[in-house]
Structures are given as C-alpha cells and as structure tokens.
Amino acid sequence: MTTTPRELFDRQRRLIEAGDVDALVGLYHEDAVLVRFDRTVRGKAALREHFTAYVAGRPRFGEVLNVAETEDLVSFQVVVEQAGEEIKAYGAIFVRGERIARQVNGLFPAAGGGAARKGAVQLDLEPYTAWAPHAVPDPRRAGREAIGPVLLEIVHAEGPVLADRAYRLYLKASGGKALTSIARAPLSGAAFRLRQAGAIDFDDGAEVLRPAGTAEVRVRELGPRTLDEVPPEEVAELMRRLRAAGATELPRAVLDTYGLVRMTAKAEEYLAYAEELSAEG
Missing domain, CATH: 1.10.10 (Arc Repressor Mutant, subunit A)
Known part of the structure; x- marks a missing residue:
C-alpha cells in the first residue's frame, strides 16, 4: 500500500517524539533539503546532525490546527511544546515516491495562528542565525x-x-x-x-x-532558543522597543513577538526580571 504525504507527516511526528533519529532520517531521500528561516539543511548526513540536536530538546506535538494534502504534498499548522513552552509552527512536506524530498518549516511570528492578538504591537526583529552542529570532541578529554x-x-x-x-x-x-x-x-x-x-x-x-568588538545587545527573533536562553538584556531592550511602540502588557507582548503561546510560571518570572532591567535603561 502506498504511503501518503499525510502518513509521512504523522510518522515523522511520532519518530521525533520517540527520539528515533535513524528511522527519522530514513524518511528522507539522500538529496533531501530541509529549509528553515535560520538555516538550510541538505542531505542525510546534515539531517542526522540536525535531528540529533532537535530531539535532544524532547519536543512534543499538540493539536494539529490545519492540514491540507495532495498526492505529493502535505501542508500543516501544528502546536509544538518544548521546554515547557507552546509554539505554533507551520510547514510543508514535498514527497517524491514515498519519501520526503523537500521540507519547509517555520514558526508563526505571533500568537493566535499567525495573526497578531487584538491590540498586539508587532516589531521587525533581526533574524537569528543558529550555529550548525557538527561532530566535536568530548570537552572533558579534548585539549x-x-x-x-x-x-x-x-x-x-x-x-x-x-x-x-x-x-x-x-x-x-x-x-x-x-x-x-x-x-x-x-x-x-x-x-x-x-x-x-x-x-x-x-x-x-x-x-x-x-x-570581540560587537554590540552587547542584538534584538533578534527567538529562533531555536527557549525563552530562558535569550539574554535578559536582549529581552529588556525588546521591552523598551515594545513600550515605545505603544505596548502596555510587556510580558505578554514579548510572548506575542516571539510567537509563544503559554505564560508559564517560569516565563512569568523571567519576564518580570527583564522588565525590571528595561526600566533601568
């Protein structure tokens, strides 16, 4: 029986949650390309490095918000939970035969399915460039x-x-x-x-x-970082810009800007600290 694009999408999510990198990479063609806004991943070797790093964060998939399918394509909107935060993601998987040839993934720029929450302030942020992982020696033994x-x-x-x-x-x-x-x-x-x-x-x-010699603070998109991986001064500067643009509920405005959904206790504490810093600047 032929595997449909939707079945590949469903299988991919199960394998990501199971942390099965070998089976996950097996869903792709040798020349497959994964396009993200922070980088492009080409070929199975690079895909293996990418997914090894990704599954280490133990992502979990929630509700599939929307899905559309043709004979060689499935597009989707889905909720992803990672490090206690819910993020709305979207993407498209292009199939050749019964394996993935191309994939595009992205995050919504604001909460609420890609549309800004009513009254939300939106800012253009610098894109985040992530380091591309590769094999490195064990730091405990390397010189x-x-x-x-x-x-x-x-x-x-x-x-x-x-x-x-x-x-x-x-x-x-x-x-x-x-x-x-x-x-x-x-x-x-x-x-x-x-x-x-x-x-x-x-x-x-x-x-x-x-x-050396670069700016102490750069206000960028969230990228692959969790909220508590953003330097506090970066969040504080974002809050200053949001305040200048008319935002009032700064912690909520930051989550909207980063495309995060849930205000966890941990996020609330971190954002309260950043708001104190923003008042000092």
Whole structure:
C-alpha cells in the first residue's frame, strides 16, 4: 500500500517524539533539503546532525490546527511544546515516491495562528542565525586547541549568546547530555582564553559571550532558543522597543513577538526580571 504525504507527516511526528533519529532520517531521500528561516539543511548526513540536536530538546506535538494534502504534498499548522513552552509552527512536506524530498518549516511570528492578538504591537526583529552542529570532541578529554575554535564558531554564529547555551550546544554536539561542572570547566576555561586572545568579549560574570568588538545587545527573533536562553538584556531592550511602540502588557507582548503561546510560571518570572532591567535603561 502506498504511503501518503499525510502518513509521512504523522510518522515523522511520532519518530521525533520517540527520539528515533535513524528511522527519522530514513524518511528522507539522500538529496533531501530541509529549509528553515535560520538555516538550510541538505542531505542525510546534515539531517542526522540536525535531528540529533532537535530531539535532544524532547519536543512534543499538540493539536494539529490545519492540514491540507495532495498526492505529493502535505501542508500543516501544528502546536509544538518544548521546554515547557507552546509554539505554533507551520510547514510543508514535498514527497517524491514515498519519501520526503523537500521540507519547509517555520514558526508563526505571533500568537493566535499567525495573526497578531487584538491590540498586539508587532516589531521587525533581526533574524537569528543558529550555529550548525557538527561532530566535536568530548570537552572533558579534548585539549584547549580543540575546544577553543569550536566555541568561537558558536559565539560568532549566535553571539551575544548565554554562556550556558553555548556550552550546551558544544556538549550536545559532542554526544553529551547534562552540563555538569566537570564538562563546564574546560568550556569556561576556553572562553576565558578566547577573551585573553582578543577573540571574544564578555562581562565579569561571563554570562553572555559575544564576538570581540560587537554590540552587547542584538534584538533578534527567538529562533531555536527557549525563552530562558535569550539574554535578559536582549529581552529588556525588546521591552523598551515594545513600550515605545505603544505596548502596555510587556510580558505578554514579548510572548506575542516571539510567537509563544503559554505564560508559564517560569516565563512569568523571567519576564518580570527583564522588565525590571528595561526600566533601568
């Protein structure tokens, strides 16, 4: 029996939730292309790296909001939950034979199915460029010569970036899971050496890393980050711009801008802190 595009879409979601990267990559042709707004992923080797990093975040799919299908295409709108946040996503899967040849994925720019909530303020944000993961050595055993160049790659791609996010990106790419103190120490040491060499900058707390000589704050789309992976000063500057544009409920306005749906207790606490920072600027 022929596999339909809708069946491929349903199977893909099940395999993502199961974390079965081998079976997931098996749904694609050798020359398949996945297009996202932050990057384009080409070929099975790159797809394997992409999905390995993606399933590590344990995404869960909620309601399928809309779906349309032809003999070689399925388009969809779906709710995705990751790190306790609900995000509305959309995409299209193009099928050749019974496997995926092309796929396009994106996130709605605002809550409410892609249309702004009534009275919501919308701003144009700088796109977020994510680091493309690749195989890297275990930071607990690799020397500084191996760790430094990779960490510099991450900072140049995503900076200003929270140090914890940069270290976790490196750790996931190495096959690690938890960012323990043993794994953090050599990564933190590499960051200090990069600053000594004049390659990156960070404040005394070493919480946010950025390429040397670049702006301390860039207001960007959420991209692949969770809300608590956005530097607080970036959220604070977004709030200042939203306030100047007429927004009143700043925490809710931030979620709308990022395309996030649910105001969790964790999000509320983080946004309250950012709002305090925004009042200081």
